[in-house]
Amino acid sequence: MESNKFITEDFLLLSQQAKDLYNNYAKEQPIIDYHNHLSPKEIAEDRKFDNITQVWIAGDHYKWRAMRTMGVDEKYITGDASDKEKFMAWAKTVPHTLRNPLYHWTHLELKRYFGIDELLNEESAERIYNAVNEKLQQPEYSCRGLLKKMGVETLCTTEDPVDSLEYHRQLAKSDFEIKVSTAFRPDKAILIESEKYNSYLDELGKAANLFIGSYDDLKAALRSRIEFFHANGCRLCDHGLNYICFEEASEEEVNAIFSKKRKGEEISEEEAKKFMTSILLFLGETYHEFGWVQQFHLGALRNNNKRMLDELGPDTGWDSIGDYPQAEKISQFLDNLDGKDKLTKTILYNLNPADNAVFASMIGNFNDGSVKGKVQFGSGWWFLDQKHGIIEQLNALSNMGLVSVFIGMLTDSRSFLSFPRHEYFRRVLCNLFGEEMESGELPNDMELVGNTVANISYHNAKEYFDF
Incomplete structure (x- = not known):
């Protein structure tokens, strides 16, 4: 096959400084892919x-x-x-x-x-x-071989609370040198408006070995599964929500809302928001207790094409960017947890580029000096994990926060061939810094800028997650 000379050694690197940054500080860094949707079964069985x-x-x-x-x-x-x-x-x-x-x-x-x-x-x-x-x-070229080829050190899949984690337990006992962890994804327990909510609670109850008849039962079941996940090496959670709710309600109100749902009665949008606020606060406090990192992927408008959703199901390509109000409710949610000194390390991912400045400035409100980069503006994801989206996220974070403590890229992928996206991100990152070194906007100090690039590529995540 003749070379197309497209993916060259200098791909996306437009200055000598960018090339030096990439080759000397970013290229050989191991990969910590702290959020993806790979199959732990396929890794355990080395498909x-x-x-x-x-x-x-x-x-x-x-x-x-x-x-x-x-x-x-x-x-x-x-x-x-x-x-x-x-x-x-x-x-x-x-x-x-x-x-x-x-x-x-x-x-x-x-x-x-x-x-x-x-x-x-x-x-x-x-x-x-x-x-x-x-x-x-x-x-x-098996699953494990593909991961090794890309220099993956740690990866973190995403599992529902009902998952048995049997494949993670197999991997923990194996001689596979790449660490495979998981993230706790309790969305189905939060989204009370779902038509399948009650049937899901029955599944969750079986996993937790208790009948979920009350709101207290639900919290007990979720805590039980958090304990189980923690015992099996989990140190992260993840939430894929359109937006964070914050509608305060008394315990009695939330109990009544939950009871209505369990009886099969309709609940209003306001009631759903009150319930979701309560359960998110409970989860947030519990994550803090266990020392987990909490992640929130916000801003998707899902399942737009109902005809194709009925035919093919969710996650088949019918989602887009939403334009929800985000700032006030995120602020209230984080402030509630922070006021109780129960705000754990938090990563906020934004899908609407119009809200980049909102997210980049929001994190500074809750970086209280207790942990370096405690609250993070997560990398561009989904529709924004391309060159332009990556640059916009980096620029917003640089302008309103400290990009030097940013924990870098993740694949958020279901494919074992997606890990060159870390290289793609690193090349974009090095080119951005290199161009500003060349123009004089940054000092032409390779060690200073290079160490920042190395930290964003690997070391910050290594320190932040403490796998």
Whole structure:
């Protein structure tokens, strides 16, 4: 295969300073991927993939959205077409993703995992499909091998409170040198308006070995599962919410709201917000007690296409950016916990770029000197984990906080081929700092700036999470 000379050694690095920063301070840093949706079962069993479609296209709704935009029939996306047909449909789509981050990621991943320099398109698809599939049969291309190739030191998957963590326990007893932890994701216990809420509580009760008939029972069940997760190495939680609620209510009101729901009665939007506020505060205080880091992914407008949601289910590519009011309720929530001295380390992720300054300035209100970078403005995620979104997040944080204590990038991915996104982030980071060194906006002090880059790439996260 002829080199396309696209993913070069200087990819995205536009100054000598940027190249020096990347090569000497960022490139070789290990990866701590502290939030993703990888399958712990596949890691524990060291799954080997039959072909590239299984590891690269299955479950990737970024690619699915692009294919649909190009008029690709759903048969070749999530339907019953063969794996090869699905790959060919994706390959035909790739040339049309110019200026979308998918074009960068596609070729970066082919280069880093498989040594392929050829541009992926309809003409090269057959060659690349066969070449990658041949490599996937080799032992070093199993799930664990793919993680090792990228220098992953620690990764943190995301599990529901009802999860048995059996695969995490298997991994903890294995000789696998990469640490695999988990994050506690109790959204289903929080979103009381869901039609499936009561059936979920029955599952949660079984996992906690108690019947959940009252609000106190729910709190007891969640605490029981937090204790279980903690005993199995969990030190993080995560919440995927549109926004944080803050509508205070008495214990009696919350008990009554919960009781109504358990009886199958309708609850109002205001009642739902009161309940969600109460349970989030309870969880926040409990996380503080256990010394966990709490994460909030805020701002998505999910399941917009109800027809396709009914056909394919959630997380299949029908979500977008929401425009919710965020500042006041986040402030009230954090202030309530801080006022009780029960605010644990917190990461706030923002999906709406219009709110970057809101989030970047909010964290400064609750960085109280007790812990370096205690409250973090999380990296650009989902629609914002591309070059422009990364730069905007870094600029907002730099202008209103201290980017030097930022804990860096994560994949938030379901794919074992997504880890070059850490390289992508590091290249963007080094180019941003390098350009300002070249222009004189930053001192041309390689050690000073380089150590900052190294800290953002790895050391800050290492210290912050204390895995």
